[in-house]
Amino acid sequence: MLYVISEALLYCCFAILTGVSVLALLPDNKRPRYHISDNTLTWVLLGVVLLSLVQVIKIIVFYKEILDYDIPYLLFTVLSDYKIGSAWFMTVITAMAMLFFLGIKPNSKAIKYKWKAIPILTLILLITFGYASHSASLYGWTGFAAHTTHFVSAMVWIGVLFVVGWFTVELKNWAPFLKWFTPIAIACVSLNIMAGFLLMSRLSPYYISSWITSFGQAMLIKHLLIVPILGLAIINTFLLRKESSKTLSWMKVESIVIILLLVVTAFMGQQEPPHGNLKAILDDGPPFPWFTFISGYDVSRGEEMEILPNVASICLAATGVIAMIGGLFWAWRKKKPMWSVTAALFFVICGYLALMFSIA
Numbered sequence: 518m519l520y521v522i523s524e525a526l527l528y529c530c531f532a533i534l535t536g537v538s539v540l541a542l543l544p545d546n547k548r549p550r551y552h553i554s555d556n557t558l559t560w561v562l563l564g565v566v567l568l569s570l571v572q573v574i575k576i577i578v579f580y581k582e583i584l585d586y587d588i589p590y591l592l593f594t595v596l597s598d599y600k601i602g603s604a605w606f607m608t609v610i611t612a613m614a615m616l617f618f619l620g621i622k623p624n625s626k627a628i629k630y631k632w633k634a635i636p637i638l639t640l641i642l643l644i645t646f647g648y649a650s651h652s653a654s655l656y657g658w659t660g661f662a663a664h665t666t667h668f669v670s671a672m673v674w675i676g677v678l679f680v681v682g683w684f685t686v687e688l689k690n691w692a693p694f695l696k697w698f699t700p701i702a703i704a705c706v707s708l709n710i711m712a713g714f715l716l717m718s719r720l721s722p723y724y725i726s727s728w729i730t731s732f733g734q735a736m737l738i739k740h741l742l743i744v745p746i747l748g749l750a751i752i753n754t755f756l757l758r759k760e761s762s763k764t765l766s767w768m769k770v771e772s773i774v775i776i777l778l779l780v781v782t783a784f785m786g787q788q789e790p791p792h793g794n795l796k797a798i799l800d801d802g803p804p805f806p807w808f809t810f811i812s813g814y815d816v817s818r819g820e821e822m823e824i825l826p827n828v829a830s831i832c833l834a835a836t837g838v839i840a841m842i843g844g845l846f847w848a849w850r851k852k853k854p855m856w857s858v859t860a861a862l863f864f865v866i867c868g869y870l871a872l873m874f875s876i877a
Contacts, residue, residue: 520575524783527568528672529679529776530561531643535669536676538636548694550687551680555619562619565642566612572649573605604649611641643669651790656719663719667712674705675775682768691764699754706747720790725822725876729795729804729814732788735781741868742778745861748845749774752857756849763852770854774861795821812873822876830875837867 537558540548576599577591596602615638618631647653647665654660677698717724717736727733749771757764791798795816798804804816814822826834844860 520571520787521780521783523568523571524786525776525780526564527571528779528783530564530568531646531672532676532679533561534558534565534639534676535643535672536678536680538639539673539677540680541632542636543697546690546693547697549681549685549690551684552686553680553684559616559619562612562615566609569605569608569646573601576601600654601649604645607645607648608642611638611645614638640669643672651786652716652720660716660719663712663715667709667716670705670708670712674702674709675772675779677702678768678775679772682765682772685765688765695754702750702754706750720792722792723794723798723821725824726795726798727791728812728822728872728876729798729808729816730788730791731805732785732790734805734808735785735788737872738865738869739778739781739785741865742774742781742861744868745841745845745857745864746771746774746778748841749857749861752845752849763854767854767857770857773858808873811870812876814876824872824875825877826875830871833867833871833874837864837871840864840867 533553537553540551573595576595577588580586580591580595581588596606615635618627618634618638621628621631644665647661647668650660650664650668652660652664656663681694721727721733721736724733728737749767753764753767753771757767789801791801793800799816808814809816841860841864844863845857848854848857848860
């Protein structure tokens with residue numbers, strides 16, 4: 518659980534840095550007025566360094582328990598020979614450069630380079646994270662490109678949403694902001710989905726069969742969470758074009774659901790992806806108990822699973838879709854955005870049960 522929480526917090530830190538960097542590239546009349554102090558950004562940057570280190574420590578602890586090597590030897594080996602160790606070194610160096618620019622005094626001649634350098638350094642941090650990914654280790658440059666595209670596009674979209682939703686102090690220039698953010702958000706989501714499908718085809722090519730593993734279960738829940746997030750994005754983009762404090766409330770609600778998605782993604786990052794078919798997955802270990810309890814599927818049959826809708830699954834799916842659409846619309850009309858979180862979670866639960874009950 519510690520590793521999951523640390524990775525989810527790492528995603529949030531990356532999102533804030535990316536959001537600030539993207540907004541800093543825009544003129545003042547193209548964005549709402551927000552405020553994040555340099556001290557806050559320093560703590561966020563420290564979070565990136567320390568939370569990235571947790572993943573290095575995880576590998577060291579793993580090999581210590583398995584091989585019982587000395588800690589100094591393992592530390593040197595992981596930092597020098599493993600991608601995640603090299604990436605952490607690069608993260609530290611980049612963070613030190615960012616700290617230099619964050620520490621520049623307002624009267625310094627170098628101040629004019631501050632918000633030109635920080636976005637570039639943030640991009641280096643994001644690319645470094647992609648370099649240390651599981652996909653890059655397994656599939657080389659193809660995995661690196663797919664994971665980095667997936668991660669950067671997500672951080673740009675989520676980061677701007679986080680910063681504007683939680684740190685705006687004066688809601689103005691909303692129309693100019695939406696004019697550039699809407700197409701960028703659509704492009705980021707499209708890239709994210711395409712890169713995600715590429716990663717999924719490599720990491721877990723037998724999608725339905727992967728549901729018997731903890732990784733597959735988390736991936737399914739992640740995909741279900743994307744649907745209400747897109748619904749909330751539509752409300753924020755097309756239905757809330759006026760400058761109003763309620764607009765920020767809706768952005769905060771969308772970010773809350775996104776945080777849930779980041780937690781699920783962090784959980785996936787701590788699991789071993791199932792690369793083979795059902796037989797290969799079962800050879801690696803028993804099915805996830807929660808899957809067999811909910812679905813009732815007999816994995817001992819050894820047959821590839823498929824989706825065959827039945828009355829129960831269709832009713833659950835219809836209930837989930839109606840509840841989500843109706844809940845989001847009701848929350849929008851009644852100006853009670855927090856209720857949309859309930860609608861989103863209800864959709865995920867109904868959608869999950871519908872798919873579990875339709876496995877045959």
